[in-house]
Amino acid sequence: MNSKAIGRIWHLDGWRNGPLPQTDPRVDEPAVGGDSRTPQRVVPGIANLHSHAFQRAMAGMAESQTNREDSFWTWRETMYRFADRFTPESLYSVAAQLYAEMLEAGFTTVCEFHYLHHGPGGKPWPNPAAMSSALVEAAADVGIRMTLLPVLYMTGGFDGRPLEPRQQRFGHTVDGYLRLLDTLRTKENGRLRIGCALHSLRAVPAQAMREVLAALPTDSRVHIHIAEQLPEVEECLRLRGSRPVQWLLDHADVDERWTLVHATHLDDAELAAVARSGATVAICPTTEANLGDGLFRLRDYLEAGGRWGVGSDSNSSVSPVEELRWLEYGQRLVTRRRNIAVSAETPSVGETLLQGVLASASDSTGHRLDPVGPDMLVLDGDAPQFAGATEADVVDRWIFSGNRPLVRQAWVDGRCVVDGGRHTDADAIAARYRQTVAGLLAHER
């Protein structure tokens, strides 16, 4: 990782004459300006490499006794039932609230891994891109940078069985999928990129994968769920003769345009090969814990020089701070040591983690995300957590002092979208969200 680029952050060379105001009218001293503590307060915006927006509305609703001894696979049943209620309007409303929360927490870009394409019974909406468009509009209205990753989802398992009724809202043929991408690409702009997502090896037959990859623009990003759960690894071994990550590496040109989501279960050879490939692993610590997936082998992967980022995935938590802290904490619990993500080149765990997510952000999202670019966070330098902080420890203080929101402002593409810790349109977005969720749940009960 290149620590020079990060060092520049603290000097603010790229920002001092940029779009920032010289003073923040809501605070009693300049947020960015001449005082000596200023550089401690600004960090680059974080890219969220993996999100399923609609799942935010079910946070805390899959922890009940009926799901006792639950697993990922029974959680998925709850998720399917929930997914079945969404319309473009309700998806817009839930995504807007979620993206506002992401911005408030410090995520300035979101990769939306979007598979909820169709209406009830799998019938396409009159506009087949309606659900995608709802997400695009929510991101635009809320002001978060987006990489929309429409998902190709074709089969119900490695054996090629057809989708179950509950899965039919997700499904596409290869042709239909490529048409959707073509439609959506006309919407691309500086804050919106369209990429490609393969749901997983179990949901995309090998031939379809080849066809889609061959049809993509050469600079398209490709994201895929992989090796999240052991049963998936076992089924792939049984039916395709190798572990999923190995199979993917053998059957696709996996390089820096690729993002492997989860990759929780890697053997040594797979881990080394992924690290060599230049691909990014999108680790989702809070969701992987919520779903009982297991811990990514971060320590080994960092030693192999692998690239990685974080995602909030199911959005039961929405915070880069929690993702990064518990990524490190998981390793500490396993190794029974402290300070795992640190090396001779990186001054602290917090810096290592921040550099890690920044180093992969452009390749994974397809946006050019310069660490001194127009997406950034002004931390609340007056917060007790930063008392006496220096350049050397401000990031550690941010990540390792708890969960109180410490982002005062978030700027995306030169626009201030969070001020005083709140999204500039927070009240209206929340009011709409509450109404939407009440409606979704009325449907349930």
Next chain:
Amino acid sequence: MNSKAIGRIWHLDGWRNGPLPQTDPRVDEPAVGGDSRTPQRVVPGIANLHSHAFQRAMAGMAESQTNREDSFWTWRETMYRFADRFTPESLYSVAAQLYAEMLEAGFTTVCEFHYLHHGPGGKPWPNPAAMSSALVEAAADVGIRMTLLPVLYMTGGFDGRPLEPRQQRFGHTVDGYLRLLDTLRTKENGRLRIGCALHSLRAVPAQAMREVLAALPTDSRVHIHIAEQLPEVEECLRLRGSRPVQWLLDHADVDERWTLVHATHLDDAELAAVARSGATVAICPTTEANLGDGLFRLRDYLEAGGRWGVGSDSNSSVSPVEELRWLEYGQRLVTRRRNIAVSAETPSVGETLLQGVLASASDSTGHRLDPVGPDMLVLDGDAPQFAGATEADVVDRWIFSGNRPLVRQAWVDGRCVVDGGRHTDADAIAARYRQTVAGLLAHER
């Protein structure tokens, strides 16, 4: 666990005619009153069973490259250096900020495990109880209920070696310690109890433990650090012939007056015996992760009917929500299943966790903490996280929807100390804290 007492919470029988205001002037509808959603918003205050207040000021300052491949034992060196700078004044200031944050997060009682007794070089302050008094005053001024647990700390290891120079600020003779307890007991009142803490088996010789326990009032609470780290278990085995928890059970009448802090490393016999004893285990998930201690065997312990609570310990995080969620998440990661803390008697994981901490609170703290008593939290029912929440899932929503602060009001002993999500004296407390920490760090640099 008795779920009847918890059920009553939602009906608010104990509160409807109690000290609560009928309306909260800051919100657009009654916080507690007639509308149908009201019961969903009130939960009992949570007891924090283990805190070292001064360590809050070093949050995020022990994650640097100099601590690479760090462990609990090298972290302890940093902590010792930091501890050495505290005076009664600075301890008051740090504790006040911490306790205000605890209240804002939902902890309404704190058990302060206090070992930082003396001045530089181990010289007692002119008032030997000065440091204890600073903590007591901070708690009283901020309005948190406290169980002060002055710590007996005598030796540097199981072999009885004398304290190292850096440890001499913590030390007491048995007589000096009992005098300190006598002095402090004169301060007891409805919001302050004085208990006893034995630092650990390695710091308290067997004979001293017997003398102190024999001298305590029969209803005194006793807390002890135990089996946090494997080297401690190994040293105890080598020098005392049994594992620390087994040794303690064999040499003291461990019952419901006792709280075992951590108890991370239990064998099957110890786990069953602790569960039978009636003692509470104070689990500190965020600190145990930060220090790489390991995961408490919650699943087995719940099955054995054991009693437990949570503590914020080093206070690198200050949130019952994070402690409870990651207590459950740690078990999910180990078992690769979901919803571990749930049973036929408890409707959800959130309820199980809440009932667990409530069931042990009185015995562990020595206060009579009725779940429908005067310590309680009014959650922010308008928050998007609670949209459409019911009695059945409001606690799950609180714990499993992330980290955004959802406590609108905190009431302790009938006094409203947090309103609108902030401590009623937050600004003045924070200003003093910032000044204090800057001074502590100036000393460092």
